[in-house]
Amino acid sequence: MSKTADVVHEIYDRLMSAYGRQGWWPGDSDTETVVGAILTQNTAWTNVERALANLRKASAVDWAVLRDLSDAKIAEMIRPAGTFRVKTLRLRAFVSTLWSQHAGSLGNMLSGDLAEVRNRLLAIHGIGPETADAILVYAGHRPSFVVDAYTRRVLRRHGLVTPDESRSYEIVQRVFHRSLEPDAEMFNEYHALLVKVAKRHCRNRATCAGCPLVELPHDESL
DNA sequence: TGCCAGGCCGGGT
């Protein structure tokens, strides 16, 4: 048992004890989860919710409906999410691939060999590593750890990766994959908990106090 | 008021 794995487990246990289950995207359809994953790229979640509300009102959280909607209509509805022209094209690319390669079935698209499914997602214009993993975990219920800026920061701060290593998505993800059992439900919670703790405590030095991880060995300068 | 949010792409080094 490596020391790294112990710390990775310890962090999870502490965050879960402090905050409990986050239950990200619990009642939403997998379809809405995918749309949300694309809309939330570099965007505050409150803005994504407005966009999703517009789509719901138009019954557009549906692959066939989205397929038949014009770019202009989609752009208008998702406008509150920001970068809406770009995201319209990204949704279009996803819908297009879903129909051309998977008969419009998300379940079909997300089943099969995990590495292959992930590579297929990455091949879609606008789906990068984080969005692909978010789709896999939160919509596909597959164990592929989501790495974001918060994740990198926590690993860095607690000495699980060097600042240099923390820039590599691959390296950061590997820390989790080598330390944890491949459990989609746990990966779901772990990522959500990291976002939670970082938002509360990592904004600046002053908010560090009270962090559930403050008693673990760490370097505040990171 | 500026900076940032649950990134990604394309072009340049």
Place this chain on the structure above:
DNA sequence: ACCCGGCATGGC
């Protein structure tokens, strides 16, 4: 292999 500018709304 990295680094950077662009994308754009709403909240603090």
